[in-house]
Amino acid sequence: MHRWFMFDEMLKEFYDIGKSLSSEKDTVKLFEKIINSSLKLTSADAGTIYIVVDKKTGEWSNIQNGSIRGKLLKFVIARNTSMNVNLQDFTAQISKKSIFGFTVISGKSVKINDAYKIGNDVDYRHDNTFDNNTGYRTKSILSIPMKNHDNDITGVIQLINKKRRWDTAISYDKDNATGEILPFNDTDELIMNSLAGQAAVALENSQLYRDLKGLLKVYRQQNNHLLYLSKNIMKAHEEERKRIAREIHDGPAQSAVNLSFKLEICKRYLSDGKIEDLYSEMNNFSDAIHSTVNEIRTIIYDLKPSCLEDGLISAVQRHIETFSASSGINIDFTFSGNDSAVEYYMTSTIYRIVQEALSNVKKHAEAENIGIELAITNARITLDIADDGKGFVVEELQTRKFDRLKGGFGIEGIRERVELIRGGMTIQSAPGQGTALHIDIPLT
Ligand SMILES: Nc1ncnc2c1ncn2[C@@H]1O[C@H](COP(=O)(O)OP(=O)(O)O)[C@@H](O)[C@H]1O
Numbered sequence: 412m413h414r415w416f417m418f419d420e421m422l423k424e425f426y427d428i429g430k431s432l433s434s435e436k437d438t439v440k441l442f443e444k445i446i447n448s449s450l451k452l453t454s455a456d457a458g459t460i461y462i463v464v465d466k467k468t469g470e471w472s473n474i475q476n477g478s479i480r481g482k483l484l485k486f487v488i489a490r491n492t493s494m495n496v497n498l499q500d501f502t503a504q505i506s507k508k509s510i511f512g513f514t515v516i517s518g519k520s521v522k523i524n525d526a527y528k529i530g531n532d533v534d535y536r537h538d539n540t541f542d543n544n545t546g547y548r549t550k551s552i553l554s555i556p557m558k559n560h561d562n563d564i565t566g567v568i569q570l571i572n573k574k575r576r577w578d579t580a581i582s583y584d585k586d587n588a589t590g591e592i593l594p595f596n597d598t599d600e601l602i603m604n605s606l607a608g609q610a611a612v613a614l615e616n617s618q619l620y621r622d623l624k625g626l627l628k629v630y631r632q633q634n635n636h637l638l639y640l641s642k643n644i645m646k647a648h649e650e651e652r653k654r655i656a657r658e659i660h661d662g663p664a665q666s667a668v669n670l671s672f673k674l675e676i677c678k679r680y681l682s683d684g685k686i687e688d689l690y691s692e693m694n695n696f697s698d699a700i701h702s703t704v705n706e707i708r709t710i711i712y713d714l715k716p717s718c719l720e721d722g723l724i725s726a727v728q729r730h731i732e733t734f735s736a737s738s739g740i741n742i743d744f745t746f747s748g749n750d751s752a753v754e755y756y757m758t759s760t761i762y763r764i765v766q767e768a769l770s771n772v773k774k775h776a777e778a779e780n781i782g783i784e785l786a787i788t789n790a791r792i793t794l795d796i797a798d799d800g801k802g803f804v805v806e807e808l809q810t811r812k813f814d815r816l817k818g819g820f821g822i823e824g825i826r827e828r829v830e831l832i833r834g835g836m837t838i839q840s841a842p843g844q845g846t847a848l849h850i851d852i853p854l855t
């Protein structure tokens with residue numbers, strides 16, 4: 412009766428362990444559960460778990476049909492009821508000469524009654540380094556392969572020194588210590604084979620779970636980045652529309668009002684019979700129409716500068732020439748690389764940046780010289796614009812950012828657009844020291 416009661420208890424314990432293993436997501440805790448359960452179920456004094464890892468990546472791996480090329484065994488956890496062990500992480504070559512090596516290569520469990528009396532009919536031997544260093548005495552051993560669903564071997568559980576009671580320690584300094592050690596029996600082997608199978612699957616699941624969590628995290632980050640990008644693109648479009656509205660309002664819309672005034676004047680001259688005056692006012696009128704048409708053309712051109720079709724370098728070059736001629740500021744332009752692979756949106760962004768930076772120099776810097784360097788490689792585009800003007804306190808941009816109502820693109824606009832294409836902007840300036848703008852845009 413007593414025996415059956417024990418067996419019953421053990422079944423329950425075993426069932427509970429299975430449940431607890433399959434629900435544990437934390438890998439380290441899982442190792443602890445596996446080793447503790449193994450010791451409890453077999454009354455072993457000590458135990459160690461190794462898992463198979465890939466030599467190159469260090470990732471968890473497995474052994475199929477005894478093929479150990481590119482694989483190592485990695486020690487993951489050890490428990491010893493009678494002695495404090497504090498083993499450092501290590502990995503070991505897999506060889507048939509060690510007991511755990513033989514276990515994972517053959518896929519068979521190994522049962523040894525006395526580690527120091529292993530027969531010559533097998534290759535493996537007990538590694539007695541630990542015993543020699545600590546005074547421990549390894550006697551009975553049960554070494555069990557961990558197999559996953561596909562029967563691939565993912566690791567090994569090694570149990571040492573079966574005791575009469577699982578919760579007692581052995582005093583190895585006493586003479587009769589080894590007398591208390593029993594051989595592992597067939598039931599131990601049966602139970603452990605089953606437990607090792609469950610453990611392998613639970614470990615695989617915990618890895619899957621970890622991978623899945625990693626994937627989810629990456630997915631969330633990407634999603635957040637996309638949201639951030641789309642918000643900023645919408646904002647950029649909105650600002651662009653505002654800028655165009657302002658330009659039409661201040662330019663052609665204003666001019667059209669002027670035209671209607673001029674037309675009123677013409678009507679008055681006509682009704683007064685002042686033909687001479689009428690004639691000269693009509694000349695004015697036609698000039699004003701021309702300049703209004705020009706204003707509209709400029710806005711249209713600015714919306715999609717045709718020079719951008721010729722590529723980044725030539726577009727920048729063209730703008731520089733016009734700017735230099737109209738402002739009288741000397742520009743030294745150097746460039747390197749080939750712009751044939753630079754996409755339109757990139758060309759247009761960089762062109763706008765050059766435009767804004769130069770217009771800032773004209774508006775604020777009182778500079779005589781500007782140096783512009785444009786470098787295009789397969790990997791990135793860098794743009795440097797430096798002037799020898801009066802400079803400014805860069806920190807003040809932060810406060811200006813919010814009260815800037817007019818002015819269009821602006822330095823913050825440059826920064827936002829550069830960030831949209833995953834680039835970076837730095838600006839260096841100080842009163843009396845000129846201003847240097849650096850833009851770096853990755854192309855891959
Ligand atoms: N090249 C420069 N030299 C001197 N000051 C500059 C230069 N570029 C920008 N700044 C300063 O930074 C401020 C912010 O520039 P920006 O964002 O383009 O706005 P805005 O040109 O509309 O004033 C300018 O008002 C000016 O004080």
Ligand SMILES: [Mg+2]
Nearest residue numbers: 771818821822
């Ligand atoms: Mg500006």
